[in-house]
Amino acid sequence: MENYLASSSRYDSMSYRRCGRSGLLLPAISLGLWHNFGSVDVYNNFSRIAFRAFDRGVTHFDLANNYGPIPGSAEENFGRILRDGLGAYRDELVISTKAGYDMWPGPYGNWGSRKYLMASLDQSLRRMGLEYVDIFYSHRPDPETPIEETMGALADIVRQGKALYVGISNYNPEQTERALEVLRRTGTPCLIHQVRYSMFERKMAESLLPLLDREGVGMIAFSPLAQGVLTDKYLNGIPENSRAAKTTGHLRREQVTPERVAAARTLNEIAARRGQTLAEMALAWLLKDRRVTSVIIGASSVAQLDDNLNALQNTSFAVEELAEIEAILQQAQPKA
Numbered sequence: 001m002e003n004y005l006a007s008s009s010r011y012d013s014m015s016y017r018r019c020g021r022s023g024l025l026l027p028a029i030s031l032g033l034w035h036n037f038g039s040v041d042v043y044n045n046f047s048r049i050a051f052r053a054f055d056r057g058v059t060h061f062d063l064a065n066n067y068g069p070i071p072g073s074a075e076e077n078f079g080r081i082l083r084d085g086l087g088a089y090r091d092e093l094v095i096s097t098k099a100g101y102d103m104w105p106g107p108y109g110n111w112g113s114r115k116y117l118m119a120s121l122d123q124s125l126r127r128m129g130l131e132y133v134d135i136f137y138s139h140r141p142d143p144e145t146p147i148e149e150t151m152g153a154l155a156d157i158v159r160q161g162k163a164l165y166v167g168i169s170n171y172n173p174e175q176t177e178r179a180l181e182v183l184r185r186t187g188t189p190c191l192i193h194q195v196r197y198s199m200f201e202r203k204m205a206e207s208l209l210p211l212l213d214r215e216g217v218g219m220i221a222f223s224p225l226a227q228g229v230l231t232d233k234y235l236n237g238i239p240e241n242s243r244a245a246k247t248t249g250h251l252r253r254e255q256v257t258p259e260r261v262a263a264a265r266t267l268n269e270i271a272a273r274r275g276q277t278l279a280e281m282a283l284a285w286l287l288k289d290r291r292v293t294s295v296i297i298g299a300s301s302v303a304q305l306d307d308n309l310n311a312l313q314n315t316s317f318a319v320e321e322l323a324e325i326e327a328i329l330q331q332a333q334p335k336a
């Protein structure tokens with residue numbers, strides 16, 4: 001689609017949450033471009049997903065240098081989406097990218113050195129055709145690089161005007177505490193922490209939430225649908241064309257465990273009682289906690305995106321429902 005024009009009703013139904021104690025509001029549901037936006041995917045499909053998302057108030061698009069495949073292609077494709085019309089709304093968009101995983105050969109294309117972060121963001125900006133991103137993340141902690149160097153690079157990137165805010169991702173509570181302290185000293189406080197969080201994977205997020213809340217840092221949940229396992233997709237086996245079936249997907253068949261499928265079936269019944277799909281209920285269950293600023297979903301079709309956005313119609317749970325869900329989640333935990 002060329003010359004996209006946004007819907008005039010785009011702000012009618014989305015809710016926006018304050019990111020920690022910052023000035024920035026994020027949509028309760030954000031769109032991630034880790035899968036479905038690469039060079040192996042179809043432009044007409046994923047551009048429609050992005051346009052539809054913005055039409056429904058999704059102002060936040062999450063990328064990283066390595067998203068694809070091939071690495072870098074999601075940013076290139078997002079650049080094309082911006083050129084095809086979304087970019088006209090640049091001041092209504094919060095675009096994030098990250099560096100931290102393996103991106104180019106040699107010693108300077110990975111982890112958390114100043115050398116890597118600075119060069120990687122320049123490449124990301126070129127691929128997307130942007131002058132700045134809204135949020136730049138250290139994608140993972142680097143055990144070999146002093147935290148002062150990694151955080152110092154983030155703060156300098158903001159000073160250079162190439163990012164407005166900074167964030168961290170995949171840092172455990174101890175690493176988070178140190179990163180927040182170092183960033184505070186630079187005068188560029190950490191805006192947000194991006195954490196894996198779903199009904200099936202709760203441990204890290206639950207250990208971080210009290211700390212982030214106390215420090216006034218936002219929390220954004222990734223893979224909130226456990227890459228699709230918390231939808232009705234895998235209730236009766238692994239369908240063709242699903243992330244678990246594709247060779248380019250990061251969901252391995254063995255992650256679709258019998259315990260999780262059994263739990264998803266029972267959760268699906270509770271969702272139906274609530275008048276929701278399982279995907280909607282899984283997102284609502286995360287969003288019931290006001291400390292969660294946003295959940296970043298992935299979608300391989302407009303229909304999935306629409307389903308997920310409908311989660312916002314009901315994010316409250318009765319105490320009995322929560323207890324029933326908790327019992328199911330306990331059962332689904334991998335046996336130690």
Ligand SMILES: NC(=O)c1ccc[n+]([C@@H]2O[C@H](COP(=O)([O-])OP(=O)(O)OC[C@H]3O[C@@H](n4cnc5c(N)ncnc54)[C@H](OP(=O)(O)O)[C@@H]3O)[C@@H](O)[C@H]2O)c1
Pocket residue numbers: 031032033034035036062063139169170194195221222223224225226227228229231232233241242243244279296297298299300303304305307308
């Ligand atoms: N910071 C990090 O280290 C990190 C790591 C991972 C992800 N992330 C971010 O989080 C974003 C989301 O991650 P994710 O893609 O794993 O999220 P997810 O929402 O848990 O999974 C998305 C996948 O689930 C399936 N799906 C989504 N909605 C559905 C629905 N309503 N019904 C049926 N199936 C549905 C689709 O897979 P099919 O292809 O099978 O249809 C879709 O691609 C990423 O794009 C990225 O921005 C960050």
